[in-house]
Amino acid sequence: MTDDSRPAPTFQGRLQLDSFMFNASAATVGPRRSPRLSTNSSTAARPPASSKISPARAITKRKASTQADDSVGADDDIGDISSPSSSSSTASRTKRPRQKSGYAPPSVYAHLPHLPDAIAPNLLIFFIGLNPGIQTARTGHAYAHPTNLFWRLLHSSGITPRLVSPTEDRQMPALYSLGLTNIVSRPSRNGAELSKAEMDAGVAILEEKVRRWRPEVVCVVGKSIWESMWRVRHGRAIKASEFRYGWQDEKENMGLVEGVVQKEEEKEEGVVYGADWKGARIFVATSTSGLAATLKPKEKEEIWKELGEWTVKRRAERAAATAAAVMVERN
Structure with a gap:
């Protein structure tokens, strides 16, 4: 027995989907917009002008900050910059004025004390430096600054x-x-x-030291020292075409002073003062x-x-000569 009171079957469902279908006749022309944008733009709330930074201004600000950081050198006092919350610390950074040279x-x-020489008879090489630096004078040891390459170059x-x-x-x-x-014996930065003038005055003192101790070679540690020695010896500045690093002509040998004979009281024990000595090569x-x-x-x-x-070769020659002398004594 059928119940005629029930509704006829349909595909509409309870949601009545026909009411949600697109109706072209009822559609408005133009893109759909959010209701909150339908209000008048003139009445919309805007952020204060002071809180808005234009892109151009932001780039300029970043560039200025970078330039300020680049101007701070490794030895400059830039204060404590570890706290990012302190905006005034960046603005207060000032570049310490460089000391004029x-x-x-x-x-x-x-x-500051002067640095004594390290000198003895029978030297292979007698090194001539410019003058003691501040740290060298304070420590009392030659070429003591950690950035100086002297000891590393020797090795x-x-x-x-x-x-x-x-x-x-x-x-x-x-x-x-x-x-x-x-x-020059006095320290300086x-x-x-x-x-x-004081560099030139030191040349005669160097000549006397070499003549007295008679090393085989004098090593001039720096161009400016050789320029001063040349200026005193030749009475003029050295030309660019005349300067060269390395071995110098034998006519430039050091310690030979024409017409000067080594006095007995000026002689050092252990130094051989042979008449055939041709000076120390530079x-x-x-x-x-x-x-x-x-x-x-x-x-x-x-x-x-x-x-x-040269040093390695000459040291080997000296060692061989010493060994031969020992053999002669034993025989």
């Missing part, structure tokens, strides 16, 4: 079989027949604080200071390597 009288560093070139510490500078004559002195090496950046480290090594090769 120029002549400084001896009174400026009169409180890499073969002049010393191992890396020597600045604290061993007084032992160099006994260890490796190497001596140390300077053309750099070579620019010395005058040409080798001009590069400056080893960390401030001297004219030549690249590789170029400096190549120049010093030439002196190192």
